[in-house]
Amino acid sequence: MKFLKEKAFLNFLMMSIKHKYKTFFVSICLLIISFSLLKFSHVKFYFFPSPESQIILVNFSFSPGTLKKTYYRIYKYLDKKLKEIDKTKIVKTTYAIVGKPIWGSRISTKEFGDHVGGMIVELVSPEKREKRTNELIKEWKENIDLPVGLTSFTVLERKGGPPGLDIDIRIRSQNADLDKLKQASNFVQSELLKLKGVSDIKDNLPIGKREIEFTLTEKAESLDFNSNYLAKKIKAIFDGVSVTKFFRGEDEIEIIVRNNLDAMNINTFNSHLVLSPNGKLIPMSEIANMRKSQSFSTIKRNNGYREISVTGEINEILVNPDDIMKEIKVNILKKLENNFNLDWYLAGRAEEQKETFGDMKRGGFLAIGVIYIILAFIFQSYFLPFSIMSIIPFTLIGVIGGHWITGFDITILSLVAIFGLSGIVINDSIIMVSNIYEKIKTGIDINSAIITGAQERLRAVMLTSLTTIAGLTPLLFEGSVQAQFLKPMAITIVFGLLFSTLLVLIFIPVILKIGEDIKKFLFNPKFWR
CATH class of the missing domain: 1.20.1640.10 (Multidrug efflux transporter AcrB transmembrane domain)
Known part of the structure; x- marks a missing residue:
């Protein structure tokens, strides 16, 4: 010294x-x-950066109205495919969730119902296995054939650290209609697909149930039909009408007459006779125009803006997330402004x-x-x-x-x-x-x-x-x-x-x-x- x-x-x-x-x-x-x-x-x-997790979170949804048994079929299918690739027995257990999404998977949608479900996969500790979590997810997804009718499907590794998704782009406008927002969302999703290491891309504007819209014909208006009267008649066709009530002891019994809905189709519906306000029986085809449509199941608003969220995950092993976010800001979001003239901001982890x-x-x-x-x-x-x-x-x-x-x-x-x-x-x-x-x-x-x-x-x-x-x-x-x-x-x-x-x-x-x-x-x- x-x-x-x-x-x-x-x-x-x-x-x-x-x-x-x-x-x-x-x-x-x-x-x-x-x-x-x-x-x-x-x-x-x-x-x-997040340390490797031992939890895998799966979310999937079908079109609204899908039966609960469909969920159980896909859960069993996913569990079967997971066991097929688990040669070294690193999967400890799996859990099924039906009726709601798994919040821990950093999703941006809040759908509920029998058409929504999830799955939790618990693995052994990362120190006790050679196969990494992201490798298992990749192999599992490659081994899955998605069934018809599935509207969204994500498999993610649970991440620690700040809340939110790796990519969360909020597109919004006070004046634009939902169709324009959806077009902008589809554009952003297509651009994100071109980026290396980006996966599980989706938005929070899912398509809802298929609908049939009814409008009055000129003949119906001349016969004094109005929208409320037509709506009541259509409701009666599907829900039935109460024709009488009587008492059996202390119990009140109601008699309801219904159509056989299993046999109902467009032709039988059009030929159904409807009693007009002036007492005439008129076929449904002469008083109502029908148009098939399918709208969005949810509409998001935030501070007076209609808003849609485009989300995705970044594989930090393949790419640097900061580089991906720079690419999104410089290229994709600039194109979004020029092509659609819509506002945007970054939420999730970027925020x-x-x-x-x-x-x-x-x-x-x-x-x-x-x-x-x-x-x-x-x-x-x-x-x-x-x-x-x-x-x-x-x-x-x-x-x-x-x-x-x-x-x-x-x-x-x-x-x-x-x-x-x-x-x-x-x-x-x-x-x-x-x-x-x-x-x-x-x-x-x-x-x-x-x-x-x-x-x-x-x-x-x-x-x-x-x-x-x-x-x-x-x-x-x-x-x-x-x-x-x-x-x-x-x-x-x-x-x-x-x-x-x-x-x-x-x-x-x-x-x-x-x-x-x-x-x-x-x-x-x-x-x-």
């Missing part, structure tokens, strides 16, 4: 101070290179990401402001707080470089760890600067104060950094699946501290010397002439 302090470190420090502007320039260049790794996607950002970044930005500026005020008050100086805090952006050199070396993406945990790293580095810098500042106040010249102060704080700074690095290093070599989620945080602090230690010991003295040069220059009387 003595050799390091009095020989190696001292020589390197004196050389750095002698060439202080070159040292500062090299630091700036390293920072630019680090940011270029982000700019050109050598190091990517992924907001919130959570935007809110999180906004909160972190406000919190970061607030923290910097408070730190500056405290340091300025303690040191009674405007410059010294800047010299201490100037090290913060340069810590990103080690952070970005560490992620590049290890091959990990920067995540939200990396950003949170940067706040912690900044605290450690600022603490070391305060100790360094305060020691130098105290020596200057005793009358020692600034060069001697900087060199002596840096030498004296070498042991304390290195011990702080090395103990923290030693505590987090085992996490970097942890091989469990769940540990991969925490590694970006450890990478940020470990590699950030490795480089920041050098910054505190070398960069802070260099900044103090540059500050002294600026001070001499500004307060030189020749400068103001």
Whole structure:
């Protein structure tokens, strides 16, 4: 330690101070290179990666009106196909849900009824199996032949982290009709299908039951028919009419006459005789025009807007979700604006990401402001707080470089760890600067104060950094699946501290010397002439 302090470190420090502007320039260049790794996607950002789950969630729906027994048939079929591919017995159990969707699958629709159902598949722990969850899902889906009448079918891995779907595009308008919104939705879905790694694409505007619309003919209007009268007659054809009531003991018995609906078809319906208001029997075909239609089963409104949500999932193993969202914003949503003239916004995880970044930005500026005020008050100086805090952006050199070396993406945990790293580095810098500042106040010249102060704080700074690095290093070599989620945080602090230690010991003295040069220059009387 003595050799390091009095020989190696001292020589390197004196050389750095002698060439202080070159040292500062090299630091700036390293920072630019680090940011270029982000700019050109050598190091990517992924907001919130999820550790591998052992739960698979299935949602499916048929056309409204489908019988419940149809649901049980498809559940048994899916369970059978899953068992066929489960050669290594990694499926622990399956559960069936009928009548409502599974909320945990991050769906955007809220349909209920016998035509809606789901399935939960529980697997063994990821550490106890070789086949990954996404591989099982892919193999299962390839082995399934979807039955006729199925309107939606999704198989998803349950994800942790913030709520919402990977892709959730909200298309809305105050004036456009639902058909235009549906066309826009179909356009967006077709564009999403072209993107690698995007699956389970759908919207929340499902087609409803098939309908028959009735309108009065001119003859019906001449016979004094109106819409209410016609509606009552049509209701009577299907629901029947009450013809009499009588009592049997204390019980009231009602006699209802109904048509045989099993034998009912378009021809028999058209030939059905209807009693007109003036007492004549007229065939249904002469008083009503029929038109088949199929409308939407749900209509979403939000803050006065008609709104449709297009959702999808991103396979984070194949692609980076942040790259996909950039592609969606730059290309797909621009085309949507140009072709359909509709408003849009991003919900789901993109919305959570935007809110999180906004909160972190406000919190970061607030923290910097408070730190500056405290340091300025303690040191009674405007410059010294800047010299201490100037090290913060340069810590990103080690952070970005560490992620590049290890091959990990920067995540939200990396950003949170940067706040912690900044605290450690600022603490070391305060100790360094305060020691130098105290020596200057005793009358020692600034060069001697900087060199002596840096030498004296070498042991304390290195011990702080090395103990923290030693505590987090085992996490970097942890091989469990769940540990991969925490590694970006450890990478940020470990590699950030490795480089920041050098910054505190070398960069802070260099900044103090540059500050002294600026001070001499500004307060030189020749400068103001």
